[in-house]
Amino acid sequence: MIRIISILVGLFFTVALAWSFGNGAYTAITEPAPVTAEHEFHKHPKEVHFASDGAFGKFDRQQLQRGFQVYKEVCSACHSLSHVAFRDLTALGYSDAEVKAIAKGFQVPGIDPNTGEAAMRPGMPTDYFPKPFANDIAARAANNNAVPPDLSLMTKARHDGGKYVYSLITGYQPQPAALLKEFPDAKTPPGLHYNPYFANLNLAMAPPLTSEGQVSYSDGTKSTVDQMAKDVASFLIWTAEPKLEKRKQTGWPVLGFLLFATVLGFLSYKNIWHDKKKQLHS
Incomplete structure (x- = not known):
C-alpha cells in the first residue's frame, strides 16, 4: 500500500511539473514579455585586453x-x-616602508588607549582599507x-568583470x-547618469574619470581617461583574485601530471589485461 501511495505521489508531482513547464512555455510564446x-x-562590455588575460x-x-x-x-x-589589507600591496611591488607610508595616509577605526572610547587612528600595514562612510545612511545621504558597493x-561579481569595470567607467x-x-518615459531621472553598460541604464555614480591628467602617474605614463x-x-x-598568477602556474604542472597519469594508467591496463583478453577470446 505504501509503495502504491509513493508511486501516486511521485506521478502527481511529475504531472504537475510537466503541466507547469508546458503552461509556462505556452505563455512565453503567446504572451511575450514587453520590450x-x-x-x-x-x-x-567593450573588448579590451588585460595583461592577466589568458592561460599564460x-x-x-x-599597471x-x-x-x-x-x-x-x-x-x-x-x-x-x-x-584587502594594506600589507597585501607588497604583491604590487611596494616595499615595506612604502606600505607603511600608504597605510599611515588612511584613518581607520581604533580605540583611544587613554579613554577606551572609539577613535580614528592612522592605519597600519595589518589594517584593511577602511570604509569611506560611517554607515549606509551616511553613504546614501x-x-x-545609493550605497556605493565595495570593490x-x-x-568576480560581474560577468567579464575587468571589461565591465572599464566599460562602465568610460x-x-x-x-x-x-x-x-x-x-519617452525612460528619460534619465534628475541626479542619475545615463550609461548603457549599466544594467538599468541609469546609475547614481557620476563619471569618476572626466579629464586627462586627473591623476598624475609617478612613472610618467600619460594619464588619459582610457588609460586610467x-x-x-x-x-x-x-x-578580486590576487592568487591568479599562482593558480595558473600551478595549473599547468597539474594538467601535465594528470595527462601522464592517464597515459600510464592506459598502458598499465593494456599490459595487465592483454593476456586475459586473449584467454577470453580463445
Whole structure:
C-alpha cells in the first residue's frame, strides 16, 4: 500500500511539473514579455585586453600600481576595499616602508588607549582599507540615496568583470535620441547618469574619470581617461583574485601530471589485461 501511495505521489508531482513547464512555455510564446529600454539599449562590455588575460597571463606590476593610484585618489572617496589589507600591496611591488607610508595616509577605526572610547587612528600595514562612510545612511545621504558597493570582489561579481569595470567607467554619454523617441518615459531621472553598460541604464555614480591628467602617474605614463580606466580595472582584477598568477602556474604542472597519469594508467591496463583478453577470446 505504501509503495502504491509513493508511486501516486511521485506521478502527481511529475504531472504537475510537466503541466507547469508546458503552461509556462505556452505563455512565453503567446504572451511575450514587453520590450523595455534596458533590453534594447543595454550594451555588452567593450573588448579590451588585460595583461592577466589568458592561460599564460600575468599581472603588470606597473599597471597595478597605477591602478591603485587611481583607486586611492579617485575611487576611495566613495568605494571601500574591505577584503584587502594594506600589507597585501607588497604583491604590487611596494616595499615595506612604502606600505607603511600608504597605510599611515588612511584613518581607520581604533580605540583611544587613554579613554577606551572609539577613535580614528592612522592605519597600519595589518589594517584593511577602511570604509569611506560611517554607515549606509551616511553613504546614501552623500550619493543620491545609493550605497556605493565595495570593490574588492567586483570583477568576480560581474560577468567579464575587468571589461565591465572599464566599460562602465568610460561609458557615460548623453541619452540617445532613439531611446527617448521609442521610450519617452525612460528619460534619465534628475541626479542619475545615463550609461548603457549599466544594467538599468541609469546609475547614481557620476563619471569618476572626466579629464586627462586627473591623476598624475609617478612613472610618467600619460594619464588619459582610457588609460586610467584600464589601469584601475586591472587593479580590481588583482583585488578580486590576487592568487591568479599562482593558480595558473600551478595549473599547468597539474594538467601535465594528470595527462601522464592517464597515459600510464592506459598502458598499465593494456599490459595487465592483454593476456586475459586473449584467454577470453580463445
